[in-house]
Amino acid sequence: MMDFDAVIRTIRDIDAAELEHWIAARWVRPEREGGHYMFHDIDVARVHLIAELRHDLAIEEETIPVVLGLLDQLYALRRRLRELGQG
Amino acid sequence: MAQRNPYDVLGLKPSASAEEVKRTYRKLAKRHHPDLNPGNKAAEEKFKEMSAAYDLLSDQEKRARFDRGEIDASGAERPQHAYSRYRGFAEGAPGAKYRAAEELGPDDIDDLFAMFSRSDGAQGRGYRGKGGDHRYTLGVDFLDAVNGATRRLELGPGRALDLIIPAGVENGQVLRLSGQGGPGISGGPPGDALITVEVKPHPLFRREGDDIHLDLPVTLPEAVLGARITVPTVDGSVSMTIPPASNSGKAFRLRGKGVKHADGRRGDQYVKLVVSLPETSDSELAAFLKEWGATHPYDPRRGMGTP
Numbered sequence: 001m002m003d004f005d006a007v008i009r010t011i012r013d014i015d016a017a018e019l020e021h022w023i024a025a026r027w028v029r030p031e032r033e034g035g036h037y038m039f040h041d042i043d044v045a046r047v048h049l050i051a052e053l054r055h056d057l058a059i060e061e062e063t064i065p066v067v068l069g070l071l072d073q074l075y076a077l078r079r080r081l082r083e084l085g086q087g
Numbered sequence: 088m089a090q091r092n093p094y095d096v097l098g099l100k101p102s103a104s105a106e107e108v109k110r111t112y113r114k115l116a117k118r119h120h121p122d123l124n125p126g127n128k129a130a131e132e133k134f135k136e137m138s139a140a141y142d143l144l145s146d147q148e149k150r151a152r153f154d155r156g157e158i159d160a161s162g163a164e165r166p167q168h169a170y171s172r173y174r175g176f177a178e179g180a181p182g183a184k185y186r187a188a189e190e191l192g193p194d195d196i197d198d199l200f201a202m203f204s205r206s207d208g209a210q211g212r213g214y215r216g217k218g219g220d221h222r223y224t225l226g227v228d229f230l231d232a233v234n235g236a237t238r239r240l241e242l243g244p245g246r247a248l249d250l251i252i253p254a255g256v257e258n259g260q261v262l263r264l265s266g267q268g269g270p271g272i273s274g275g276p277p278g279d280a281l282i283t284v285e286v287k288p289h290p291l292f293r294r295e296g297d298d299i300h301l302d303l304p305v306t307l308p309e310a311v312l313g314a315r316i317t318v319p320t321v322d323g324s325v326s327m328t329i330p331p332a333s334n335s336g337k338a339f340r341l342r343g344k345g346v347k348h349a350d351g352r353r354g355d356q357y358v359k360l361v362v363s364l365p366e367t368s369d370s371e372l373a374a375f376l377k378e379w380g381a382t383h384p385y386d387p388r389r390g391m392g393t394p
Contacts, residue, residue: 029184042176042184049122049173057120058113071122072185075177078125082178083219083269083278 002039004030007047014051022050027068090160093140093153101154105147112141125174216272223282225250225262229289232256233299233321233346242267242280250282255297255348258286292321297346297354304363305329307372320344320356327358335362 008016022028023037028046030037039047053059053067094101097111115137117123124130143160144150152158176182225240235254241247248267256262261283268278286294293300299321309316313331317324320341327339338359345354365372 040181040184042173042181045173045176046185052116052120052122056113057116059117067123068185071177074125075174075182075185078178079182084216084272 002044004037004039007039007044010044011048011051013055014047019047022047025065027064090139091136093143093160096136096140097144099144105145108141108144112137112145116141122173122177125178216275218271218275218278219269220278221268221280223280224285225282226285226287227252227256228287229292229294230321232258232284232286233292233294235349240282252284253349255346256284256286258284260284291319294346297348297352299345299354299356301356301358302361303358304361305333307362307364310334310360310362318358321346329360333360335360 002010004016004019008014008019019028023030027050028039028043030039030043032038050064050068053064054061059067094103097108097115099108099111103111116134119130119134119137121127121131121134140160142149143153149158153160177185221242223240223242225238227236227238231238231252233254235256236252238250238252239247240250248264250262250264252262261281264280264282266277267280271277291301301319303316303318305314305316308314309329310333311331313329313333315326315328318327318341321344325341325344327341329339336359338357341356341358343353344356347353
C-alpha cells in the first residue's frame with residue numbers, strides 16, 4: 001500500500017495534478033481512507049502503465065480510455081481463461 | 088552479456104536527431120509494450136532492450152559520451168524500478184478490480200466459451216464446464232489438527248464459511264470444499280476450494296503417524312523411588328504411575344491417547360522420561376552423592392568400548 005505522495009515519488013515523470021486528474025477520470029481507482037488515497041500494488045502498477053502510455057508512447061489523453069477499456073477486457077478474458085485452465 | 092549497440096536496437100543512424108530518436112522509440116514501444124502484449128515473452132525482452140537503448144540515446148549527455156566511446160551500451164541500463172508490470176496483477180485475482188464490468192461481465196465471457204460446444208452432447212446446447220478450483224493455505228494449530236476443529240475461513244471480500252477440520256488431519260493434507268471455487272461455465276457447476284493444511288508445531292507434543300510422543304521431565308526422587316504423576320495428553324491430563332528405578336529414556340505407552348480419527352481409530356501416546364536435576368545445585372544432595380558414589384560404583388558406559 002502506498003499513499004498519494006509515495007506514488008508520485010515512485011513513478012517518474014508524473015506530478016500531483018496529473019495523478020489527481022487520472023483518479024478523477026477513474027482511470028485508476030485507489031481506496032479512500034479518511035480523506036487520503038491508498039494505492040494497492042495493482043493501482044501503483046496501473047499508474048505506471050498510464051504514465052508510460054501517456055509519456056513514453058505519447059498516446060493522446062482522449063485515447064487513453066479506449067486503450068484502458070480494451071486492456072481491461074483483454075485481462076478479464078485472460079483471467080477467466082486462467083481460472084478455467086486451473087479447473 | 089554484451090549489449091547491442093543502441094542505434095542498432097532502435098534501427099537508427101548515429102546521425103539521427105533527438106526528435107527522430109523519440110519518434111522511432113514511440114513507434115516501436117507502441118508495438119512491443121509488454122502490458123499491451125501479455126503472454127508474449129519476446130515482446131517483453133525486446134521492450135527492455137529498446138527502453139535501455141532509448142534511455143541512453145534520449146539523454147543528450149549520455150549519448151554524447153557513448154558516441155565518444157566513454158561509456159558502453161550497458162551504461163544505459165534502466166534502473167530497477169520498485170514497481171512491477173501491470174499485467175502481473177491484472178491477470179491475477181486483484182485484476183478483477185479493473186474489470187470492465189458494464190461492458191463484459193463474467194456471464195458474457197461464459198457465453199463465449201459456450202461457443203466451444205460439444206456437438207455430441209446429449210443436451211444439444213453443448214458444453215457446460217466446471218468452474219476453476221481456488222487454492223488456499225490454512226495454518227492449523229497442532230491440537231486442532233489432532234482433535235478436529237471448526238474454523239471460520241475468509242474466501243475473499245464478503246465471503247466466509249465455516250470449515251470443519253477433521254480430527255487427525257495431517258500436515259500438507261488438502262481439504263476440498265465442493266462448489267466453493269470459481270463459477271462454472273454456461274451454467275456448469277462451480278469449482279471447488281482446495282485448502283492445504285499447514286499444521287503448526289507444538290512445544291511439547293510430536294506426531295509420528297497416529298502416535299504422539301512426549302518427553303516428560305521427572306525429578307531424581309520420582310525416578311528412583313517411583314511416583315504417580317500427571318501427564319499432559321492431546322485431550323487433557325491423565326495420571327500415570329512410574330515404577331521405582333525408572334531411568335531417563337524409559338518410555339511408557341498410554342494406549343489410545345494418540346491421534347483419533349472419525350472412524351474410531353486412535354493412536355497411542357508415548358511418554359519418554361527425562362530425569363531432571365534440581366534447577367539450583369544442592370549441597371546436601373552433592374554431599375550425599377559423594378559418599379554414596381564412593382561405596383556404590385557403577386559404569387553406565389560399560390560396553391561402549393574404550394576410546
